[in-house]
Structure formats: C-alpha cells, structure tokens
Amino acid sequence: MVTLFGLVLLTLLVVTAVAIVITPNLFVAVMLMSIFSLLMAATFFILDAADVALTEAAIGAGMSTILFLSALALLAEREQRSPGRKWLPIAVVALTTLTLIYATFDKPRLGDPSAPVHQHVAPWYLEQSPVLMEMSNVVTAVLAGFRAYDTLGEVLVILTAGLGVMLILANGRPERSRQGSAPVAGGLRHHLVPRVVGQLLIPFIVLFGLYLQFHGEFGPGGGFQAGAIIAVGIVLHSLLEGEAAGRAILPTRVLVGLMTGGALLFCAVGIAGMLLGGNFLDYAVLAVDPVAGQQLGIHLVEAGVGITVTSTLVAAFHAFADREPAA
C-alpha cells in the first residue's frame, strides 16, 4: 500500500518536472522546484532513506529555494521564448528516454533482495557497524567511519565551491553599493507578525540542528543535515533583520575561517590517527578502547562536516544577498 503511495508521488514528480521546464516565468519555476524537492523528499522517505529525505528537505525546500530566489532578485524574471528548431532536442531526448527505458528491463525489480547491489559490502556494513563502532545509524557509521576518505573529498568540494561563489561575487561595485545601501538593508522589519514568529523560531531551528548533529549516531541526522538546517536558521535571521545585521553576527572573515576550519578539523582527525600509529582517518587508535576511539573520531569528523556545510551555505547566501541588481 505504501508502495502505491510512492507511485502517486513519482507521477506527481514527473508532472512537476515538465511544468518547471515549460513555464516561462523563472520565479514560478523556482516555486515549482520547491514542490519538486518536497515530493522528492517524500519519495526518499517512502523508499526507506530517512537520512537522505532529511537532507533533501533541508537543502531542497530550504536552502535551494533561498539561493535561487536571492540570485533571481538580481536577474530578469522572465525567460525569452526561444523560437524554432525544437524538434532536434526533442528527438534526441525522446530517443534516449526510450533507450533508457528499454535498458531498465534488465534491472532487478524494485526491492529485490537478491539484486547485485545488496550482495557486496552492504551486509558487512550492517553487520559490523554495531560491533566495531556501537552505532545504530549505519548511514552515519558508513559516512564518517568506513568511507570517511570519500566524505573528506566531498567536504573539500563543498569548501571549494563555497570559496568559488565568494570569489566570483567578491568584486562588487563598492562605490555604488555604498550609495544605495540603506533601503533593502532593513529585511522584513516592517512585516511585524512574520518577524516576531520568525525570531521565535530561530533558536528552535538552531537547537533542532544541533540535536540532529549530536543525535546522528542513533537516529536520522549527522553533519550534513545539521549543517543545512542550522544554515537555514542563520539565513532566517538575515532575512528578517536585513543583510547588515546578518553580516554583523557572522562577518565574512569568520565565515571563511569556519569553512576552512571545519575541513581542517576533518583532516586533523585523520593526521592524528597517523601520528598515533594508525592509518590516515583510522579512528581506532584515538582512544585506548578502539570502540571509544571510533566514536570520538566520528563525532569530531561530523562536527567538522557540520561547521563547513553551515558556513559555506551561509556564505553563499550572503554573497548573493549583498549584491544589487545591475542597472
């Protein structure tokens, strides 16, 4: 029965995706993208991926919408109709779709326990993470423990992308933004009701993010999800109180420090393992008891991930929100 609900959600997904591509208004497309993300998150949840659903909700419905909107405020909202010559892309896309669908007939059907994916390392992870690390959330154990090297790479990609956004948008027009800085800086100060409720929510959002950060070994949660949710909380403050106030609590220097600091904490944990006689990112040597060492290492690594993700997303938001549209 729940699978049937999943089918309905998938059908709605396709409808939304088509609408996103068709609509000429970019603001509408971004709104539909937000719906698309919610549908996607619900689908992930039905497919048993609780952690992924949490990330998709925080990123897709929260951060992604906010970033697209703050970029769109600097751009033209309406897309120009591109004339003629549509048949070629449609033909290519239709042909590839048919080929892909034909290829799916060789795939094992959904949920087949004997599918090749489930035979290799996954059973070992499921078996060993409660033993080696005493962690009940296997996703966290794999993310920060067994495949930490992988995650380190991802964190560095996020860091690089965040620095890239800041550098690309760094050369603003200082003279002009000084002249006309005052008016938008107010945020939503004149919308009293949303402002009061929003301010009430900020501590709860940040607290919830911290809960996810530290509860990640028992339930859905971890550095990535927590980082995204805390970032949404901080961005909410900037939205309500204006850019200037948002920058005042977390200046760019601090943000850059946090971004790199999180990634460095991750690397430092790895190097500490090497200095103590293990391999890079080998947590077992961090404490006398190997299990305690594993847990300590995972907590530190997750903290590093959380710090980097939070500060990168906040910095990207500030980079867009601080700019004024070109004349």
Added chain:
Amino acid sequence: MYYAATAAILVTMALALTRALLGPTVYDRVLAVNMFGTKTVLLVSIVAFLSGRPDFLDLALAYALINFVGVLAVLAFFQKKRHYERPR
C-alpha cells in the same frame, strides 16, 4: 483509516499542484507551495507511524520548520524586487 487519510493527503497534494500550475497570480503559487509543505509533514507523520518507526518524526519536524523559512524568503524576494523596480 490511515490509508484513507493518506490517500486524501495525496489527492490534496495533486490538487495543490494543479493550483501551482494554473496560477494565475504568483501568490497562488506560493500558497500552493505552502500547502504542499503542510501536506508533506502530515504524510511523513502518518507513514512514519504506519511503518512503526516513530523516530522518523524528526523529519516531519524538520519539514515543518523549513517550509516557513521558504515562505519568508519569497516575501523578502518580493520586497527586494519591489524596491528595485520602483525607483528606476
């Protein structure tokens, strides 16, 4: 009865999506997005209960908190747009 409630929520999701597609004003679409968020919270709560894993209610909580920020971001976007379009 859970299934009936879930089915009602899914149908409502489809209706809200139709409203988001039809428009006609941008506010209709934002309204639809907001509705959609609430429905997702309800859907996740029911399915979490049905599958016997109440610890997944954390997800519903996350959705409830995040969705509101999205609406406020839209509001800030309108305000910024209005501000830059008026003087020029």
Added chain:
Amino acid sequence: MIVDVLSFVMLALGGFFVFMGGLGALRLPDLYTRMHAASLTDSLGTILTLGGIMLQSGWSLATVKLLTILFFLMLTGPTASYALANAALLSAHDPGAGTAPATET
C-alpha cells in the same frame, strides 16, 4: 477501544478537511477565497490528523514529537498565510478582482 474509534474518527475527519482545503484551493474563484480555504482547513486538518496519530501512539516519545510538530505548524501556518495575504494586498492585488463566477451560483 474507545480511543481507537476516536482516533479513527479524527483521522477520517482530518483527511476530509485536508481534502476540502485542496478542493477549495483549486475551485474557489479568487486568491483571497482560495487562501481562506487553504489556511483554515490546513490548521484543522493538521490538528485532527496529528491528534488521531497521537491517540494511537499513547504516552510515548512519539506523542511528544507530534505535539512539537503540531505546535510549530500552528505557529507557522497562520503566520505564513497572513504574510502571504499581506504581501498580496501590499502589491495592490485587488481583493474584489475575479469574484464574478462566485456571484453567479
């Protein structure tokens, strides 16, 4: 037993109100009436649905979490509707526009 019946009634009513809200948001003639339908039934449907699950799960951590969700939804839902209506009104979106079909019936 009584709790079961009560929770089933609440779930059924919750589903009904949620559906009605969706129908209203689709069928009503202009923005403000649609907003009215959507936001009111959102609140009522949420209370009933989550209440129904709460009755089923008894006194446990799940109920506390559900109460928290309900609290935040009660806080954010009406605020979002208010903010939206306010924004629409500020942008000089005329409340009377497009009500013609409603007066016909």
Added chain:
Amino acid sequence: MKLFGLYNYWVFALLLMIGLYAVIAKRNLVKKLLGLSIFQSAVFLLYISMAKVEGGTAPIIQHAGEPQVFSNPLPHVLILTAIVVGISTIALGLAVVVRIREEYGTIEENEIQARDRDR
C-alpha cells in the same frame, strides 16, 4: 506490485531526460541550472530506488540482536553527500550567471553569443 517493479526506473529515465532537455534546448541560463537540478535529482532517485529492499526499513538499528531487514545504507551515504555537493555547485553556477548578467546585460545564451561575436 510486480507490474510496477520498474516504475521507479522509468520515472528516473523520464526525469533525467526532462532535465537534459532543459539543459540542451533552453537558452535561459537559470533554466539550464534548474534542468541540471532535475537531472541531478533523477540520479538520486535511481540510487535510492536501488537501495530499497522489500519489507526492509531504514538502516537504523533499533534493538541490537533482533533480526530485521534493512535497506542498503551505501547508496544513502553516497546520495546524502551528493545532495549537499549539488547545492554548492548550483550556487557556484548561479554566481557565474549573476556575473554574466552584470557583464552582458542578459542571461539568454543566444544574446550572449551575439555579443561575443560583435566584439
């Protein structure tokens, strides 16, 4: 349910190609980025669908020792990180689009190319 056993993969193929269409056929750069997001989400859907095990539950062990079926945690890990990487790369793309708008005054691909030719 057996009939719909491949439905997830069909939706994956459709979404992938809808995203690809936006990237190759649309001239608006923001639209291309939205298409890229859809493309990305389609890949996420493929991975998560593969991870599902019939009658399984999310890979969070509740009571140790009790035999339970769990879905495959590995694709979850890969996609979890990919979502966050995805948003940071989309932000990077948006930053480039904003700079292009400032330099060229437009975000339509054909107009940008026309400007380049004139130079």
